[in-house]
Amino acid sequence: MLLGLRTVHLVPCGSQDGPIVYAGLVELHELQDLMDRTYGHSDKARGIPASVAWLTEEIGELAQALRKGDRDQQLEEFGDVLAWTASLANLAGLSLEEALSRYGAGCPRCSKMPCRCP
Ligand SMILES: [Zn+2]
Numbered sequence: 153m154l155l156g157l158r159t160v161h162l163v164p165c166g167s168q169d170g171p172i173v174y175a176g177l178v179e180l181h182e183l184q185d186l187m188d189r190t191y192g193h194s195d196k197a198r199g200i201p202a203s204v205a206w207l208t209e210e211i212g213e214l215a216q217a218l219r220k221g222d223r224d225q226q227l228e229e230f231g232d233v234l235a236w237t238a239s240l241a242n243l244a245g246l247s248l249e250e251a252l253s254r255y256g257a258g259c260p261r262c263s264k265m266p267c268r269c270p
Contacts, residue, residue: 158264159267166236179249180238180247180248180249181248181249182245183234183235183238183239184241184247184248186238186239187235187239187242188239188242191239192242195239195242195243199233199243200240200243200244203236203239203240203243204240206236207233207237207240209234210229210232210233210236211233213229213232214226214229214230214232214233216229217229236269
């Protein structure tokens with residue numbers, strides 16, 4: 153699902169025998185698949201409540217990085233927040249693409265793009 157967002161497919165860079173290394177931007181279902189294959193086993197063992205706690209902690213770290221961190225720190229924290237969000241969606245059995253689809257035709261409240269909500 154493209155949703156009008158800029159989307160670049162994952163680029164597998166590894167050999168067929170070795171681990172696949174991804175680079176570039178991803179579609180949301182690819183992000184969820186990547187997180188499932190990387191952390192799915194530990195995510196399932198941890199469960200949703202503990203994973204929510206981790207996501208919350210990462211959001212705090214992102215807030216701190218945006219306030220006083222450098223570019224690399226901000227990028228790292230955005231990555232962590234996205235990764236934990238994808239892991240949680242996997243644990244909940246939900247699609248982030250489906251979740252985001254409410255934004256696909258503009259603002260969910262006013263249906264405008266850009267939003268014209270007061
Ligand atoms: Zn709006």
